[in-house]
Amino acid sequence: MKHTPVELRKVTTYPLRDRKNKMIMERDRAGRVTAGMSVADLLAAMPRQLGAEALLRVIDAVVAARRKGKPVIVAMGAHVLKCGLQPVLKALVEADVITAFALNGAGSIHDYELSLIGATSEDVGAVLHCGTFGMAEETGRDINRALKAGVAAGLGYGEAVGRFIIDNKNPHREDSLLALCVERGIPVTVHVAIGTDIIHQHPEADGAIIGAASFTDFRLFTSIVSELGDGGVYLNIGSAVLLPEVFLKALSIAQNLGHHVDHFTTVNLDMTQHYRPLQNVVKRPTSGKSRGYTITGHHEIMIPLLAAGILDGLRVQGEHSREGANGS
Numbered sequence: 001m002k003h004t005p006v007e008l009r010k011v012t013t014y015p016l017r018d019r020k021n022k023m024i025m026e027r028d029r030a031g032r033v034t035a036g037m038s039v040a041d042l043l044a045a046m047p048r049q050l051g052a053e054a055l056l057r058v059i060d061a062v063v064a065a066r067r068k069g070k071p072v073i074v075a076m077g078a079h080v081l082k083c084g085l086q087p088v089l090k091a092l093v094e095a096d097v098i099t100a101f102a103l104n105g106a107g108s109i110h111d112y113e114l115s116l117i118g119a120t121s122e123d124v125g126a127v128l129h130c131g132t133f134g135m136a137e138e139t140g141r142d143i144n145r146a147l148k149a150g151v152a153a154g155l156g157y158g159e160a161v162g163r164f165i166i167d168n169k170n171p172h173r174e175d176s177l178l179a180l181c182v183e184r185g186i187p188v189t190v191h192v193a194i195g196t197d198i199i200h201q202h203p204e205a206d207g208a209i210i211g212a213a214s215f216t217d218f219r220l221f222t223s224i225v226s227e228l229g230d231g232g233v234y235l236n237i238g239s240a241v242l243l244p245e246v247f248l249k250a251l252s253i254a255q256n257l258g259h260h261v262d263h264f265t266t267v268n269l270d271m272t273q274h275y276r277p278l279q280n281v282v283k284r285p286t287s288g289k290s291r292g293y294t295i296t297g298h299h300e301i302m303i304p305l306l307a308a309g310i311l312d313g314l315r316v317q318g319e320h321s322r323e324g325a326n327g328s
Contacts, residue, residue, distance in 0.1 A: 001321060002160075003007060003189070004115060005205070006216055006269055008009060008066075010174070011112050013102060014046070022023065022313050023049065023138060027048065028048045028049055029047055030045055030047040030206070031044060031045030032045060032276065035208070038315070039308040039309060039312055040142060040280070040312040043055075043056060043059070043309050043312070047189075050301060051295060051296065051297075054154070054293045054294065054295050055295055055302075055306065055309070056293065056309075057270065057291075057293060058233075058235075058267050058293050058306065059166075059306065059315065060312055061233050061265040061291075061311040062097065062147045062233050062310050062313075063233065063310060063313035063314055065231050065232055065233045065265070066097055066314065067314075068112060068121040068231045069231075070098050070227070070230065070231040070232040070233070071099040071100060071224060071227050071228060071230070071232045071233075072097055072098050072100075072235070073098075073099065073100045073102065073224060073225070073232070073233070073234045073235070074089070074098050074102070074230065074234045074235045074237060075101070075102040075103075075235065075243040075246075075247065076101065076102070076103055076104075076236075076237045076238055076239065076243075077104060077106075077107065077237065077238030077239040077241060077243070078103075078106035078109070078110050078235055078239070079238045079299060080107070080119050080238050080299050081103075081110045081111050081114070081177065081301065082110045082120060082143050083109050083299055083300045084289075084300075085176055085179050085299060085300065085303050085304075086111075086114070087146050087306075088303055088304050088307050089101075089177055089303075090177070090180055091199055091307060091309050091311065092310065093180060093181070093184060093186060093313070095311055095314065096311075097165075097187065097311075097314070098186070099187075099308055099324075100187040100188070100189075100221075100224045101158075101177065101181060101186070101187070101188040102160065102188075102189045102190075102191060102192075102221055102243060102246070102247075103145075103188065103189070103190050103191070103197075104190070104191055104192070104239060104242050104243060105190060105191070105193070105196060105197035105199070105310065106196070107190070108143070108158065108161050108178060108190045109139060109143065109197060109199060110141065111161075111177050111178050112143055112161060112165065112170075112176070112178070113136075113174050114137060114172060114176065115165045115170040115172050115173045115176035115178075115179060116142070116165075116170045116171065116172065117137060117171075117172070118123060118171070118172040118175065118232065118327040121237055122215070127139055131266050135305070136198070136251055138203075139198065139199060139200065140199045140201065140202025140204065140205065141202060141204055142164065143161055143164075143167070143199045144199055144202055144204040144206065144210075145164070146160050146161045146163070146164030146214045147160050147202065147206075147208065147209050147210060148209050149164070150163065150164075150198075151209050151212045151213050151216075151224055152167055152212060153273070154216075155213070155216070156190070156211035156213055156214075156216035156217035156220055157188045157189065157190035157191075157192065157210075157214050157216070157217045158178060158181065158188035158217055159181075159182055159188065160179035160180050161178050162176070162180075162181055162182035162188060163182050165178060165179040165182075166179050166211060166242075174180075181236065185305045187220060187224055189217035189218070189220055189221040190213075190214060190217055190223075191214055191217060191218060191221070191242060191246045192210055192211075192213075192214040192241060193242060194207055194210065194211065196242075212287075218246065218249075218250070221246065221250050222249075222250040222253045222254055225247065225250040225251055225254050226254035226257070226259035226261060227259075228264040229259070229260050229262050229263060229264055230262075230263050230264070230285075231264065232264045233264065233265045233266075233267065234247065234264065234267070234281070234285075235266075235267040235268075235269060236263070236266070236268045236277050236278045237266065237268075237269045237270065237273075237303070238270050239277070240270070240271070240274040240277060241274075241276050244254070244268075244277045244280035244281050245276060245278075245280060246270070247285070248280040248284065248285070248321065251285055253306055254297040260288050262288045263288075263289050263290060264286075264290045265286075265290065265291050265292070265293070266281050266282055266285055266286055266290065266291075266292040266293070267281075267282075267292070267293045267294075267295065268281045268282050268293075268294050269293075269294075269295045269296075269297070269299075269303075269306070270296065270299075271296070271297065271298055271299070271312040273294055273296055278294065284292055299323070
Protein backbone atom coordinates (compact mmCIF):
# COMPACT_ATOMS: atom_id res chain seq x y z
CA MET A 1 0.00 0.00 0.00
CA LYS A 2 1.31 3.41 -0.96
CA HIS A 3 1.11 6.14 1.73
CA THR A 4 0.77 9.85 1.14
CA PRO A 5 2.24 12.39 3.59
CA VAL A 6 -0.44 14.02 5.75
CA GLU A 7 -1.47 17.57 5.06
CA LEU A 8 -0.64 19.70 8.12
CA ARG A 9 -2.73 22.65 6.94
CA LYS A 10 -5.81 20.77 8.17
CA VAL A 11 -4.51 20.47 11.75
CA THR A 12 -6.55 22.46 14.29
CA THR A 13 -4.93 24.47 17.09
CA TYR A 14 -6.05 26.43 20.16
CA PRO A 15 -4.78 29.51 22.02
CA LEU A 16 -1.78 28.96 24.29
CA ARG A 17 -3.59 30.79 27.11
CA ASP A 18 -6.20 27.99 27.20
CA ARG A 19 -3.63 25.23 27.85
CA LYS A 20 -3.09 23.73 31.31
CA ASN A 21 0.60 23.85 32.24
CA LYS A 22 2.60 21.81 34.74
CA MET A 23 5.11 24.61 35.30
CA ILE A 24 3.88 28.10 36.18
CA MET A 25 6.78 30.48 36.75
CA GLU A 26 5.10 32.58 39.42
CA ARG A 27 4.28 29.44 41.42
CA ASP A 28 7.09 27.00 40.66
CA ARG A 29 10.29 28.89 39.91
CA ALA A 30 13.39 28.65 42.08
CA GLY A 31 14.25 31.39 44.52
CA ARG A 32 17.46 33.36 44.58
CA VAL A 33 20.57 31.52 45.80
CA THR A 34 22.99 33.69 47.75
CA ALA A 35 26.26 33.26 49.60
CA GLY A 36 25.90 32.33 53.26
CA MET A 37 22.23 31.35 53.05
CA SER A 38 20.80 28.92 55.61
CA VAL A 39 19.66 25.39 54.81
CA ALA A 40 16.07 26.50 55.32
CA ASP A 41 16.58 29.32 52.81
CA LEU A 42 18.22 26.93 50.35
CA LEU A 43 15.31 24.51 50.56
CA ALA A 44 12.85 27.37 50.19
CA ALA A 45 14.71 28.46 47.05
CA MET A 46 14.28 25.10 45.34
CA PRO A 47 11.75 25.03 42.50
CA ARG A 48 8.49 23.30 43.39
CA GLN A 49 9.11 20.67 40.75
CA LEU A 50 9.91 16.94 40.50
CA GLY A 51 12.70 15.79 42.85
CA ALA A 52 12.84 19.04 44.81
CA GLU A 53 9.10 18.88 45.43
CA ALA A 54 9.40 15.25 46.58
CA LEU A 55 12.23 16.15 48.98
CA LEU A 56 10.26 19.01 50.50
CA ARG A 57 7.14 16.87 50.90
CA VAL A 58 9.15 14.13 52.61
CA ILE A 59 10.64 16.67 55.03
CA ASP A 60 7.14 17.93 55.81
CA ALA A 61 5.85 14.37 56.31
CA VAL A 62 8.65 13.50 58.77
CA VAL A 63 8.17 16.72 60.73
CA ALA A 64 4.40 16.14 60.87
CA ALA A 65 4.89 12.52 61.97
CA ARG A 66 7.08 13.43 64.92
CA ARG A 67 4.83 16.30 65.96
CA LYS A 68 2.00 13.78 66.01
CA GLY A 69 4.05 11.18 67.88
CA LYS A 70 4.01 8.72 64.97
CA PRO A 71 6.98 6.48 64.06
CA VAL A 72 9.66 7.36 61.56
CA ILE A 73 11.36 4.12 60.51
CA VAL A 74 14.60 4.15 58.52
CA ALA A 75 15.61 0.99 56.67
CA MET A 76 19.13 1.16 55.25
CA GLY A 77 21.46 -0.74 53.03
CA ALA A 78 25.08 -1.08 54.10
CA HIS A 79 26.35 1.70 51.84
CA VAL A 80 24.80 4.34 54.09
CA LEU A 81 26.97 3.33 57.05
CA LYS A 82 29.99 2.61 54.88
CA CYS A 83 29.89 6.25 53.75
CA GLY A 84 30.37 7.42 57.35
CA LEU A 85 26.92 8.95 57.77
CA GLN A 86 26.54 7.84 61.39
CA PRO A 87 26.94 11.39 62.76
CA VAL A 88 24.05 12.58 60.59
CA LEU A 89 21.85 9.70 61.70
CA LYS A 90 22.86 10.30 65.33
CA ALA A 91 21.76 13.91 65.06
CA LEU A 92 18.31 12.70 63.97
CA VAL A 93 18.22 10.17 66.82
CA GLU A 94 19.20 12.80 69.37
CA ALA A 95 16.47 15.09 68.03
CA ASP A 96 13.93 12.27 68.51
CA VAL A 97 13.25 12.06 64.76
CA ILE A 98 14.08 8.44 63.93
CA THR A 99 12.20 5.98 66.13
CA ALA A 100 13.50 2.69 64.65
CA PHE A 101 16.17 1.38 62.28
CA ALA A 102 16.29 -1.71 60.10
CA LEU A 103 19.58 -2.87 58.56
CA ASN A 104 20.78 -5.72 56.42
CA GLY A 105 23.57 -7.96 57.66
CA ALA A 106 26.30 -6.01 55.87
CA GLY A 107 25.17 -2.82 57.59
CA SER A 108 25.73 -4.39 60.99
CA ILE A 109 29.17 -5.59 59.87
CA HIS A 110 30.31 -2.14 58.74
CA ASP A 111 28.97 -0.68 61.97
CA TYR A 112 30.83 -3.27 64.06
CA GLU A 113 34.14 -2.82 62.26
CA LEU A 114 33.93 0.95 62.60
CA SER A 115 33.31 0.55 66.34
CA LEU A 116 36.31 -1.75 66.68
CA ILE A 117 39.03 -0.24 64.48
CA GLY A 118 37.50 2.97 63.10
CA ALA A 119 37.66 1.66 59.52
CA THR A 120 35.74 -0.68 57.21
CA SER A 121 35.09 -1.57 53.54
CA GLU A 122 37.49 -4.18 52.22
CA ASP A 123 38.94 -3.95 48.70
CA VAL A 124 37.18 -7.10 47.47
CA GLY A 125 38.70 -7.24 44.01
CA ALA A 126 42.23 -7.11 45.37
CA VAL A 127 41.86 -10.15 47.63
CA LEU A 128 39.04 -12.30 46.21
CA HIS A 129 41.24 -14.57 44.13
CA CYS A 130 43.74 -15.27 46.89
CA GLY A 131 41.01 -16.56 49.21
CA THR A 132 41.25 -13.96 51.97
CA PHE A 133 38.15 -11.89 51.17
CA GLY A 134 35.91 -11.70 54.22
CA MET A 135 38.24 -13.72 56.42
CA ALA A 136 39.07 -11.05 59.01
CA GLU A 137 39.19 -12.90 62.33
CA GLU A 138 37.71 -10.34 64.71
CA THR A 139 34.66 -9.44 62.61
CA GLY A 140 33.42 -12.99 62.18
CA ARG A 141 34.43 -14.13 65.63
CA ASP A 142 32.94 -11.24 67.57
CA ILE A 143 29.63 -10.91 65.75
CA ASN A 144 28.98 -14.66 65.82
CA ARG A 145 29.77 -14.76 69.54
CA ALA A 146 27.55 -11.72 70.11
CA LEU A 147 24.68 -13.48 68.36
CA LYS A 148 25.16 -16.68 70.33
CA ALA A 149 25.03 -14.80 73.63
CA GLY A 150 22.16 -12.64 72.42
CA VAL A 151 19.98 -15.54 71.32
CA ALA A 152 20.57 -17.24 74.66
CA ALA A 153 19.33 -14.04 76.34
CA GLY A 154 16.31 -13.75 74.04
CA LEU A 155 17.67 -10.79 72.07
CA GLY A 156 17.39 -10.04 68.39
CA TYR A 157 20.33 -9.55 66.04
CA GLY A 158 20.63 -5.76 66.27
CA GLU A 159 20.41 -5.50 70.02
CA ALA A 160 22.79 -8.44 70.50
CA VAL A 161 25.54 -6.83 68.42
CA GLY A 162 24.92 -3.37 69.88
CA ARG A 163 25.18 -4.69 73.44
CA PHE A 164 28.36 -6.59 72.58
CA ILE A 165 29.96 -3.39 71.25
CA ILE A 166 29.13 -1.63 74.51
CA ASP A 167 30.09 -4.48 76.85
CA ASN A 168 33.29 -5.19 74.91
CA LYS A 169 34.20 -1.49 75.19
CA ASN A 170 35.13 -1.28 71.51
CA PRO A 171 37.54 1.65 71.13
CA HIS A 172 35.36 3.55 68.62
CA ARG A 173 31.96 2.62 70.01
CA GLU A 174 30.87 6.27 69.87
CA ASP A 175 30.76 5.80 66.07
CA SER A 176 28.38 2.84 66.28
CA LEU A 177 24.74 3.28 65.35
CA LEU A 178 23.91 -0.09 66.90
CA ALA A 179 25.43 0.90 70.23
CA LEU A 180 23.64 4.25 70.17
CA CYS A 181 20.29 2.55 69.59
CA VAL A 182 20.83 0.14 72.46
CA GLU A 183 21.87 2.96 74.80
CA ARG A 184 18.79 5.00 73.89
CA GLY A 185 16.32 2.14 73.75
CA ILE A 186 15.61 2.59 70.03
CA PRO A 187 14.72 -0.61 68.15
CA VAL A 188 17.36 -1.59 65.61
CA THR A 189 16.67 -4.77 63.65
CA VAL A 190 18.98 -6.68 61.33
CA HIS A 191 17.60 -8.80 58.49
CA VAL A 192 19.87 -11.45 57.05
CA ALA A 193 19.95 -13.74 54.02
CA ILE A 194 22.21 -16.68 54.85
CA GLY A 195 25.31 -16.67 52.67
CA THR A 196 25.33 -12.95 51.91
CA ASP A 197 27.60 -11.76 54.74
CA ILE A 198 31.27 -12.35 55.45
CA ILE A 199 30.56 -13.54 59.00
CA HIS A 200 28.82 -16.59 57.48
CA GLN A 201 32.26 -17.70 56.25
CA HIS A 202 33.77 -17.78 59.72
CA PRO A 203 34.45 -21.08 61.55
CA GLU A 204 32.20 -19.96 64.43
CA ALA A 205 29.20 -19.23 62.18
CA ASP A 206 26.04 -21.10 63.23
CA GLY A 207 23.12 -20.91 60.83
CA ALA A 208 20.57 -21.74 63.51
CA ILE A 209 21.82 -18.91 65.74
CA ILE A 210 21.97 -16.40 62.87
CA GLY A 211 18.48 -17.38 61.75
CA ALA A 212 17.02 -17.21 65.23
CA ALA A 213 18.48 -13.75 65.86
CA SER A 214 17.25 -12.37 62.55
CA PHE A 215 13.81 -14.00 62.94
CA THR A 216 13.38 -12.34 66.33
CA ASP A 217 14.17 -9.03 64.66
CA PHE A 218 11.69 -9.71 61.86
CA ARG A 219 8.91 -10.16 64.41
CA LEU A 220 10.01 -7.02 66.25
CA PHE A 221 10.14 -5.10 62.99
CA THR A 222 6.61 -6.23 62.14
CA SER A 223 5.39 -4.88 65.47
CA ILE A 224 6.96 -1.50 64.68
CA VAL A 225 5.51 -1.42 61.15
CA SER A 226 2.05 -2.08 62.59
CA GLU A 227 2.14 1.40 64.18
CA LEU A 228 2.81 3.32 60.94
CA GLY A 229 -0.84 4.10 60.23
CA ASP A 230 -2.34 7.58 60.54
CA GLY A 231 0.77 9.63 59.92
CA GLY A 232 3.93 7.52 60.21
CA VAL A 233 6.83 7.58 57.73
CA TYR A 234 8.86 4.67 56.35
CA LEU A 235 12.13 5.44 54.52
CA ASN A 236 14.01 2.82 52.53
CA ILE A 237 17.52 4.12 51.89
CA GLY A 238 19.87 2.16 49.68
CA SER A 239 18.36 -1.33 49.88
CA ALA A 240 17.38 -2.64 46.46
CA VAL A 241 16.03 -6.09 47.34
CA LEU A 242 16.21 -7.44 50.89
CA LEU A 243 14.63 -4.73 53.02
CA PRO A 244 11.83 -3.89 50.56
CA GLU A 245 10.85 -7.57 50.63
CA VAL A 246 11.01 -7.68 54.44
CA PHE A 247 8.86 -4.54 54.67
CA LEU A 248 6.17 -5.96 52.38
CA LYS A 249 5.88 -9.17 54.43
CA ALA A 250 5.86 -7.29 57.72
CA LEU A 251 3.10 -5.01 56.45
CA SER A 252 1.06 -8.02 55.32
CA ILE A 253 1.37 -9.69 58.74
CA ALA A 254 0.42 -6.45 60.51
CA GLN A 255 -2.73 -6.13 58.41
CA ASN A 256 -3.52 -9.82 58.90
CA LEU A 257 -3.34 -9.38 62.68
CA GLY A 258 -5.91 -6.61 62.54
CA HIS A 259 -3.75 -3.48 62.54
CA HIS A 260 -5.11 -0.77 60.26
CA VAL A 261 -1.97 0.50 58.53
CA ASP A 262 -3.03 3.29 56.18
CA HIS A 263 -2.63 7.06 55.82
CA PHE A 264 1.18 6.90 56.06
CA THR A 265 4.13 7.95 53.89
CA THR A 266 6.79 5.81 52.25
CA VAL A 267 10.02 6.96 50.66
CA ASN A 268 12.66 5.26 48.55
CA LEU A 269 15.94 7.17 48.48
CA ASP A 270 18.75 5.67 46.41
CA MET A 271 21.39 6.46 43.81
CA THR A 272 19.30 4.59 41.22
CA GLN A 273 15.69 3.43 41.38
CA HIS A 274 15.06 -0.33 41.34
CA TYR A 275 12.01 -2.50 40.78
CA ARG A 276 11.44 -3.87 44.28
CA PRO A 277 11.70 -0.62 46.24
CA LEU A 278 9.43 1.05 43.70
CA GLN A 279 6.82 -1.70 43.99
CA ASN A 280 7.22 -2.89 47.59
CA VAL A 281 7.85 0.47 49.26
CA VAL A 282 6.52 3.28 47.09
CA LYS A 283 3.54 1.80 45.20
CA ARG A 284 1.93 -1.33 46.69
CA PRO A 285 1.85 -0.29 50.37
CA THR A 286 0.41 3.13 49.47
CA SER A 287 -2.33 1.94 47.13
CA GLY A 288 -4.95 2.86 49.75
CA LYS A 289 -4.86 6.36 51.21
CA SER A 290 -1.12 6.65 51.73
CA ARG A 291 1.57 8.44 49.72
CA GLY A 292 4.87 7.20 48.30
CA TYR A 293 7.86 9.22 47.06
CA THR A 294 11.06 8.46 45.18
CA ILE A 295 14.18 10.57 45.62
CA THR A 296 17.25 9.82 43.54
CA GLY A 297 20.71 10.89 44.65
CA HIS A 298 23.92 9.91 46.39
CA HIS A 299 23.47 9.09 50.07
CA GLU A 300 26.44 11.17 51.12
CA ILE A 301 24.73 14.25 49.62
CA MET A 302 21.02 13.60 50.07
CA ILE A 303 20.93 12.29 53.64
CA PRO A 304 22.68 15.34 55.20
CA LEU A 305 20.40 17.61 53.16
CA LEU A 306 17.29 15.68 54.20
CA ALA A 307 18.39 15.66 57.83
CA ALA A 308 19.13 19.38 57.87
CA GLY A 309 15.72 20.11 56.36
CA ILE A 310 13.97 17.97 58.96
CA LEU A 311 15.83 19.53 61.87
CA ASP A 312 15.11 23.02 60.56
CA GLY A 313 11.46 22.11 60.09
CA LEU A 314 11.16 20.88 63.66
CA ARG A 315 12.91 24.00 64.95
CA VAL A 316 10.59 26.32 63.04
CA GLN A 317 7.50 24.43 64.18
CA GLY A 318 8.76 24.53 67.74
CA GLU A 319 9.26 28.28 67.55
CA HIS A 320 5.75 28.75 66.15
CA SER A 321 4.32 26.61 68.94
CA ARG A 322 6.10 28.67 71.60
CA GLU A 323 4.97 31.92 69.98
CA GLY A 324 1.39 30.67 69.95
CA ALA A 325 1.60 29.67 73.60
CA ASN A 326 3.09 33.02 74.58
CA GLY A 327 0.43 34.90 72.68
CA SER A 328 -2.51 32.98 74.10
